[in-house]
Amino acid sequence: DLPNVTIRPGQFLSERLLEEEADRSARFFRDQGYYGFTKSFYSFEADTVGQEGKTRLRMAIRDYALGDDPASAQPHRKFSIGEVTLSYPEDLRIRRSVLEGLNMLRPGQPYSEKAIGNTYTRLTSVNMFAGVNINMEPVSQDKVNANISLRNSGLQGFKTNLEASVNSTGLIGISPQLSYFHKNLFKGGEMLNLGLKGNFQFKPRDTASSTEVSVSTSLRFPKFIGLPNRLFKGPYIPRTEVSLSFNYQNRPEFRRTVISAGYTYSGRFSERLFYQFTPVRANISRIFNVDDSFYESMGDNLYLMKVYSDNFDMGVSSMLYYTTDASAIPTHTYHYARFSLDLSGNVISLFNKLMPQDELGDHLIWNTPYAQYVRAELTLGKTFHFGNQLPQALALRLMGGVGYGYGNSVSVPMEKLFYCGGSTSMRGWQARTLGPGSDTRLAEYFIIPTQLGDIKLEANVEYRIPLVWKFEGALFVDAGNIWDFADRGQDDAFSLKTIAMNWGLGLRLNLDFILLRLDAGIRIHDPGRPAGNRWVAPAYWFDGNNAAIHFGVGYPF
Secondary structure, eight states: OGGGOOOOTTSOOOHHHHHHHHHHHHHHHHHTTOTTOOGGGEEEEEEOTTOTTOOEEEEEEOSSOTTSOGGGOOOOOOOEEEEEEEEOOTTOOOOHHHHHHHOOOOTTSBOOHHHHHHHHHHHHTTSOEEEEEEEEEEOSSSEEEEEEEEEEOOOEEEEEEEEEEEETTOOEEEEEEEEEEESOTTSSSOEEEEEEEEEEEEOTTOSOEEEEEEEEEEEEESSOTTSOGGGOOSSOOOEEEEEEEEEEEEOSSOEEEEEEEEEEEEEESSSSEEEEEEEEEEEEEEEESOOHHHHHHHTTOHHHHHHTSOEEEEEEEEEEEEESOOSSSOOSOEEEEEEEEEEESTTGGGGGGGSOBOTTOOBEETTEEBOOEEEEEEEEEEEEEEOSSSOEEEEEEEEEEEEEEOTTOSSOOGGGSBOOOSTTSOTTSOTTOSOSTTOOHHHHHOSSOOOOBSEEEEEEEEEEEEOSTTEEEEEEEEEEEEEBOGGGOSTTBOOGGGOEEEEEEEEEEEOSSOEEEEEEEEEEEOTTSOTTOOBOOGGGTTSTTOEEEEEEESOOO
């Protein structure tokens, strides 16, 4: 283990340096079979004679612990695993083979603290147990038994969520969500999720409204389907998820349905790096009951007409997520990065010659043009925690994305386009009411706003401070917008001059198990206003459609 020793010539000698090396080295020997080996077996001798400003350091391993009588010295011995017992409540109806596949401890193998930790992590990651305890019991001078005990947790339950917003014009948006979960559907740790979500927008004393309802189901297996868990030796086991959803939209301009399905692998490469890979996903969207004036208002805008039309989307998706703190509610300074990539239509395009075409030259599957595009999104964030007596936080986030249709498509499908506004984005605007760029035509096309774009760039800064009891305050600034590519218009093309800005105040109730949030965002630079009049003076901050209030659950980022 000498190459891994952390003490190096030229370092300043300190007690902390020696203790950290003793801890590291003791862990190394416990992983090599030396059960019960601790840092108290190390001794350090510093010789400063004839060494001005320097010392010779001798690190030794004793046969007795610090503070013990040298007469009690015993030689250090390697241990191996003896018996391995696995116990759990009788009402936990799970196939024993599943638990044995997660267990990394085998009779006869050398004792390893790392293997114990890996087993603990693998068992807890199934999310079925209220407690996992691994007790190592020495039974001879070279054997130690492993006793693994599991405590049951609630296997079924419901989750709810609610977001709401209102702006100065009286447009109200409400998004409730209800889901049911079962953590052990087929007695193998399979997790079933059934979800129901709504999005309702309306104005009091106005007949115009928008309704969106989606039903989803997913089944997640605690394994890589096709390969046994024992082949994955580390602490993290992969998961396989099959999902299916149906979405219905009823707007004044049209009605629309979307059926989606996916097959996904997910897991962790390390303690900090997560992955998700969907080798197959498909969406089928249909638009019907279209108001005659809707397409007429678009004129010859082929791009918008393609966005709001039927399409078939089939491709692959992937996501990488890195964080320095993967806990549910981080309490120390941490940072994170998330990158996602979607590719669609490339494999299908290999069979173009076999497909029929419509009058515009688009190749069809089931009389529907298939989508061909690339979409990428990157999010970077860091949250600073500081203050001992008055714990505070400064949260920063930068995000950007781009989607580009090519080949059989002139645009990215509607559900893959970007938007700004809402309780977790540009909080001076409601969801989908900002952009693209300074273009206001989309607001004219839709009675209830739905403003989307090919490009997104956004930055957020939020200062959080405790107030009284469980209440917290927040001061935030958001800047960003969405845009279309330059060949589709002037007002919606990317330009730094059309970046929107807002500031706001927030009030949060932190009950530890849930955080309720109320944010009020006020616009200070609105690209939707006429050029030369986009900066909003303080006297007009609360006039007209210049502010929005949002209710949400959890921090915005």
